[in-house]
Amino acid sequence: MTATVVVGAGISGLSAAHQLATETSDTIIVCDAAPRLGGKLHRLALDDPADLDQGPDLVDGRCGDPALPFTVDVGAESMLARRPEGLELITALGLDDHRVHPTTARAQAFLDGRITPLPPSNMGVPTDLEALGGFLSDAGLRRARAEVDHEAPALAGDVSIGSYVADRFGDEVTDRLLEPMLGGVYAGQSRRLSFEAVHPGLFAAARQGGSLLAAAQQVAAAAKRSNDQSVGSAPPVFAGLIGGVSGVITALEDDLRSRGVAIRSSTTVREIRREPGVDHGGRFTLVTGPVPAPELITADRVVLATPAAPTARLLRALAPEAATALAEIPYASMAVITFVLADAELSGSGLLVPPGELPTIKAFTYSSNKWDWIADRAAAGFGAGTAVVRASVGRFGEEQLLQVDDHELARRTLAEARAVPGWQSARPLRTRVQRWGGGLPQYLVGHRDRIQTIRSAVAAVGGIAVAGAYLDGVGLPSCIAAARRAVADL
The missing domain is CATH 3.50.50.60 (FAD/NAD(P)-binding domain)
Known part of the structure; x- marks a missing residue:
């Protein structure tokens, strides 16, 4: 055999x-x-006290319901539902009854000290320039609007997606929109990442030359037509499982x-x-x-x-x-710090944080806003209005930001987060730190x-x-x- x-x-x-x-x-x-x-798929319990919870400023002493199993993902927490492989595996394993989709809450951005909606994009490449108003500076918006007038020769081969988008739309589009989007997916730097590898569909459309805006719009429209034909209406973008x-x-x-x-x-x-x-x-x-x-x-x-x-x-x-x-x-290292919070006032499914807006945090996932099952278990275990939040720290080349112990990493992250609207009065009830050393390939x-x-x-x-x-x-x-x-x- x-x-x-x-x-x-x-x-x-x-x-x-x-x-x-x-x-x-x-x-x-x-x-x-x-x-x-x-x-890199892993989950931790939030209903059991842990050593980290006992640190100063990291817990106020409220206990959850010990009879309630409450685990959340501290690695990947969803899968793309518009590709079949993940859903097929869920079905093969008999997990369809546990499959869930996110709420209608939308991701936003933390920009210039305020929370602002994310403009439409094809994974960080804009598809509606007028929606960039208020997201870019006036000069940045004028530069982006000029994209269609810039000469766009065919690409001889692979290029950096961040540099190419900056060349077409200006640096602000790369820094404020593309960079946080790809930083969340790859923990990488967009000006070093491969256009061909991270966005193959758009690269294929763009390599013949011409407007990148038009190419992004065409790719987005083609994807929508394909999805509509296959299911009759737009399917959910992401899927998850109850319990993680x-x-x-x-x-x-x-x-x-x-x-x-x-x-x-x-x-x-x-x-x-x-x-x-x-x-x-x-x-x-x-x-x-x-x-x-x-x-x-x-x-x-x-x-x-x-x-x-x-x-x-x-x-x-x-x-x-x-x-x-x-x-x-090469690989990037990062960490996910999960908080159970009382008295937080958080809207949307999370925040993308462009580099420079906060010292170390690159993104927040407001898990209890994003997933109904997390909101329900948080309320049952810790009280109505309790929020569960994931903060992500670490990009490629920033390993030194992680060279502190778990208590310091959690305290620093919480202190940074208090600069974000809705966090000022938040009290942590549970804190978990998950490090992913060398976790994401570049x-x-x-x-x-x-x-x-x-x-x-x-x-x-x-x-x-x-x-x-x-x-x-x-x-x-x-x-x-x-x-x-x-x-x-x-």
């Missing part, structure tokens, strides 16, 4: 294992270095174990090599366990669903060209060529495939799609 080992038990690895288990009769083993499964979207990890684990898949947490794969004397396409030996007493696992096929750096180490001997390209993919200029190099070099080895957020997108559906492709590549 064929033995397949999946290295990595985040959403990519577990999705690959699920695909293998449903399509093949392989013996499947999943290995992950961490003690828990899920990678990270509940998909628990369901995947249960499903895989029921199918006989062996799951080994706290198991670091240190090396992969061909068995001696075996030609191309032969078996692999995976080395795990402590160096003095290694444990060997033999596999016919391997899926590497680990981040770029450990994947590079594992492929160095087997596919050196892939390893070199993988080592060129899609720098030339990323797609780099990924093609990796996939081609890995394919030449035979019997190995790669999956992960560094490949085709950081969202859950993209990771699931990459996992499916990895299984197909085997």
Whole structure:
């Protein structure tokens, strides 16, 4: 019987294992270095007191209902519902009864010390210049309006999306609209991120030249027509799960174990090599366990669903060209600080914060405004009007902002937030800090060529495939799609 080992038990690895288990009769083993499964999908309880709550200015002593289970995501908290992969997995795992969509509350921006609506855009590229009035300075608005008059030659290749948008619309559009949008998705800097990789549909429309405004409008209209035709009306953009979207990890684990898949947490794969004397396409030996007493696992096929750096180490001997390209993919570190607040007056589903508006915070998610189930559980556990909020800190190149302990990070974040309308009287009832060191891959200029190099070099080895957020997108559906492709590549 064929033995397949999946290295990595985040959403990519577990999705690959699920695909293998449903399509093949392989013996499947999943290995992950961490003690828990899920990678960047994780949730924490808010109904239990924690050590951090006892710090000064971080809790006022009110207790929640200990009988009420109340967990919230501290990694990804939703998935794009207009791609099928995530919803298909939810259905396959029997979680449709737990699926929810956000409320109608809209995201806003914190700009010049005030809260202002976000103008319409195609992921940060404006689609309605007149709506930029009041969002840009008068000079910035005049510059943006001149976009259609600027010469726009065809693009010879990939470019930085932030620089290109600034060239077309002016720096203010990049700094105030595009930068916070991409900072929230990638924790990156838009002037370093690849246009082709982070916005492939718009890049394809724009690379022939001409107005970027017109291209953004065309791409947005085409997406709307496609969605309307498929469902009859505009579907929700995002979906989540009651209890947290990270509940998909628990369901995947249960499903895989029921199918006989062996799951080994706290198991670091240190090396992969061909068995001696075996030609191309032969078996692999995976080395795990402590160096003095290694444990060997033999596999016919391997899926590497680990981040770029450990994947590079594992492929160095087997596919050196892939390893070199993988080592060129940097990662950003960030942190999510979750507060349960009394006496806050917060509107909308959250705030994007352009760089320079607050010292360290880049975004807020007003979770109890965004998700009805969170509002209901917060009210039941802590009282009517209680708010649950996530504050995000950290962009690529700003790792020094995270070099404080959890208490200081939480206190600093709360102090900054008090400059935002609605936070002045807020009292924290619970505080949680989740750090994601090296959590988000950066899609720098030339990323797609780099990924093609990796996939081609890995394919030449035979019997190995790669999956992960560094490949085709950081969202859950993209990771699931990459996992499916990895299984197909085997």
